[in-house]
Amino acid sequence: MLNLIRNEVTKLLLKKKLFLIIGLLIIFITLLSYGQQYTYEKNIDRFENLSGAGSYDWKSLATQRLDDLEKRLDSPYIPDDGIASIDIEIKQLRYFIDNDINPITPSAAKFSVDFVEQGISLLIPLIIVILAADLVSGEFSTGTIKVLLTRAVPRWKILLSKLIALLLMTTLVVLIMGLLAILISYLFFGQWGFDEPVATGFRLIDGQLNADAVILVSRFEYTLLIYSLTWYVAIVIAALTLLISIIVDNTVTAIGVLMAALIGGQFLQFFLSDWPIVKFFFVTNLDLIRYLTGSYQPIPGMSLNFSIITLGIWGLLALLIGFQIFNRKDVLV
Amino acid sequence: METPVLKVANLSKSIKNKEIIKNISFQLNKGEVLGFLGPNGAGKSTTLRMLVGLSRPSAGTVSICGHAIDDDYVQAMAHVGCIIEGPDLYEYLSGYKNLELLGAMSQHVTKTAIDDAIALVGMEKRIHDKVSIYSMGMKQRIGLAQALIHQPDLLILDEPTNGLDPQGIHEFREIVKSLAKDTGISVLISSHLISEVQLMCDRVCIINQGMLVRDGAVTEMLSTGEIVWVVNNPCQGQRILNEQFQLDARITTQNELIAAIDLEILPKINAALIAAGLELQTVAANNTTLEELFLSLTNQKTIH
Numbered sequence: 001m002l003n004l005i006r007n008e009v010t011k012l013l014l015k016k017k018l019f020l021i022i023g024l025l026i027i028f029i030t031l032l033s034y035g036q037q038y039t040y041e042k043n044i045d046r047f048e049n050l051s052g053a054g055s056y057d058w059k060s061l062a063t064q065r066l067d068d069l070e071k072r073l074d075s076p077y078i079p080d081d082g083i084a085s086i087d088i089e090i091k092q093l094r095y096f097i098d099n100d101i102n103p104i105t106p107s108a109a110k111f112s113v114d115f116v117e118q119g120i121s122l123l124i125p126l127i128i129v130i131l132a133a134d135l136v137s138g139e140f141s142t143g144t145i146k147v148l149l150t151r152a153v154p155r156w157k158i159l160l161s162k163l164i165a166l167l168l169m170t171t172l173v174v175l176i177m178g179l180l181a182i183l184i185s186y187l188f189f190g191q192w193g194f195d196e197p198v199a200t201g202f203r204l205i206d207g208q209l210n211a212d213a214v215i216l217v218s219r220f221e222y223t224l225l226i227y228s229l230t231w232y233v234a235i236v237i238a239a240l241t242l243l244i245s246i247i248v249d250n251t252v253t254a255i256g257v258l259m260a261a262l263i264g265g266q267f268l269q270f271f272l273s274d275w276p277i278v279k280f281f282f283v284t285n286l287d288l289i290r291y292l293t294g295s296y297q298p299i300p301g302m303s304l305n306f307s308i309i310t311l312g313i314w315g316l317l318a319l320l321i322g323f324q325i326f327n328r329k330d331v332l333v
Numbered sequence: 334m335e336t337p338v339l340k341v342a343n344l345s346k347s348i349k350n351k352e353i354i355k356n357i358s359f360q361l362n363k364g365e366v367l368g369f370l371g372p373n374g375a376g377k378s379t380t381l382r383m384l385v386g387l388s389r390p391s392a393g394t395v396s397i398c399g400h401a402i403d404d405d406y407v408q409a410m411a412h413v414g415c416i417i418e419g420p421d422l423y424e425y426l427s428g429y430k431n432l433e434l435l436g437a438m439s440q441h442v443t444k445t446a447i448d449d450a451i452a453l454v455g456m457e458k459r460i461h462d463k464v465s466i467y468s469m470g471m472k473q474r475i476g477l478a479q480a481l482i483h484q485p486d487l488l489i490l491d492e493p494t495n496g497l498d499p500q501g502i503h504e505f506r507e508i509v510k511s512l513a514k515d516t517g518i519s520v521l522i523s524s525h526l527i528s529e530v531q532l533m534c535d536r537v538c539i540i541n542q543g544m545l546v547r548d549g550a551v552t553e554m555l556s557t558g559e560i561v562w563v564v565n566n567p568c569q570g571q572r573i574l575n576e577q578f579q580l581d582a583r584i585t586t587q588n589e590l591i592a593a594i595d596l597e598i599l600p601k602i603n604a605a606l607i608a609a610g611l612e613l614q615t616v617a618a619n620n621t622t623l624e625e626l627f628l629s630l631t632n633q634k635t636i637h
Contacts, residue, residue, distance in 0.1 A: 003437040003438065004437075004438060006437070007434050007437055007438065010434065011423065011426075011434075014425060014426060014430075015425060016425075142421065142423075142424065143418075143419070143421035144421045144422065144423055145421075146387060146417050146418075146419065146421045147419070147421050147422070147435060147479055148435075148438075149386065149387060150385045150386065150387065150410065150413075150414075150415050150417070151410060151435065151438040151439060152407045152408075152410040152411035152438075152439055152440070152483070153407065153410075153438055153439075154406055154407060328389065330382075330387070330388045330389060331382065331387040331388065332382075332388075
């Protein structure tokens with residue numbers, strides 16, 4: 001079995017797709033780091049110009065933000081759901097100010113979390129799809145599936161070795177992504193930020209932000225936590241991609257189907273509050289991080305546990321169905 | 334009786350309620366070279382895919398060296414190497430890496446076995462180049478090598494000379510023939526090239542529309558027991574054959590005299606013809622070519 005896994009990993013590495021992915025990540029991370037640094041500096045400049053003060057005081061900035069939000073609440077045009085999320089942010093800001101926690105100075109650790117926060121519903125799944133899509137369908141389109149399957153090895157073992165190799169590579173990609181995010185953003189911000197305290201444990205009770213269970217963790221622990229969730233999402237996407245790759249023999253179709261699901265899912269987010277069944281679709285549950293950061297629109301029944309379980313079920317079903325189909329498929333290429 | 338290297342019994346396959354392979358049975362014994370012949374769409378490739386586990390039969394059994402392919406898959410596959418409408422190789426790897434990768438999947442493929450296979454197909458010089466730059470002939474050779482690295486007892490070749498030029502076809506044929514002679518490996522080869530099958534195979538199975546229509550030794554199938562005379566007066570010859578030997582002979586458009594006779598009396602007939610004053614130009618046995626036999630058996634105008 002080890003030999004089979006080694007073979008599959010070799011094939012994945014030598015296909016040079018990994019380098020394409022790393023290249024894409026470097027480009028995105030650099031752009032986003034630069035963007036964040038630029039905005040931050042612009043904000044400081046703007047504040048200094050407006051207030052005439054010589055230096056930057058985060059507390060004032062935070063208080064400024066708080067005032068903005070409270071003013072927005074007074075506006076008559078906000079829908080009910082919008083009120084809830086603004087209210088949450090207000091409560092969070094109040095907490096940060098009262099407890100002397102600076103919410104907005106960029107640091108490498110914070111960036112690495114922000115990056116996956118932004119990317120977890122689209123960019124990161126897309127990267128995993130690129131990695132995984134031709135794992136099976138590629139072998140069909142080049143015909144190499146024939147030499148692969150006419151060995152003295154049962155089909156399920158071959159698929160299992162591909163799955164394990166895929167999981168290993170997915171883990172590697174998430175790791176590399178984290179390292180790149182931290183290292184590249186450090187070049188821009190000059191701050192590691194691992195020691196900063198992060199408040200987490202905000203809970204939603206009846207649509208109200210509840211800060212009773214909030215604890216402070218170091219940003220390092222927080223980053224690890226966030227990346228674990230990212231890894232979980234990546235694994236589920238990998239399993240789903242493998243299934244689609246098995247069903248459609250064609251890599252391009254596989255990528256198309258998955259992209260349609262991911263992008264379509266973004267639109268479905270709008271229906272979450274009115275159409276309950278949408279919450280069982282895997283795409284609406286991809287953003288696990290929002291439960292931890294506390295900044296999202298609360299939907300009844302959706303919690304971190306719910307999303308994790310839903311994604312887990314989708315992943316397991318995908319694998320079960322995939323193995324069955326692969327075992328019985330006639331190879332006609 | 335020794336276990337046949339390949340035993341196929343009542344093999345059938347239906348796709349969407351249409352039976353495309355109908356009850357095919359045949360066997361291959363040790364050291365034999367069996368040819369699979371049939372027009373396009375006859376079901377040769379479908380049948381061969383069922384022999385190596387790429388396709389599922391709807392009914393019937395396949396055993397390789399006594400191991401059934403459905404119950405004892407791993408054991409069965411360990412005895413067979415195949416090229417199915419290949420060559421199918423990883424283009425982004427070198428020829429050597431391809432063989433290494435595939436060898437690692439079997440239990441006991443040693444580096445020596447890989448090197449021997451490479452030497453056998455004559456690819457030592459270019460083995461470390463990427464497959465994407467190989468010519469078709471080189472790819473087919475590597476394809477053959479991958480079928481041989483685990484030293485199988487049965488070699489199944491589905492149209493292995495696809496896309497090769499005449500030189501390539503000749504070389505491939507020579508490799509397979511010497512392989513069969515030196516190692517005693519049994520070969521099942523399917524091909525469009527009737528001449529190839531005629532030159533390489535001991536036995537031939539002719540498939541048409543999913544059914545086995547002829548199964549026998551090549552030499553048996555070809556000798557029709559007819560003799561052809563080219564004489565200066567075929568009509569007189571015809572009369573002599575009729576009156577003296579009670580034989581019905583026919584005269585072809587090329588003025589040849591043909592009759593089915595017992596070879597023992599051929600010298601007497603020849604003597605009689607000469608005694609009657611006829612000039613005997615040539616006397617030959619009328620062997621059908623496999624092509625004529627094939628075309629007559631598989632006479633069809635439309636695809637079914």
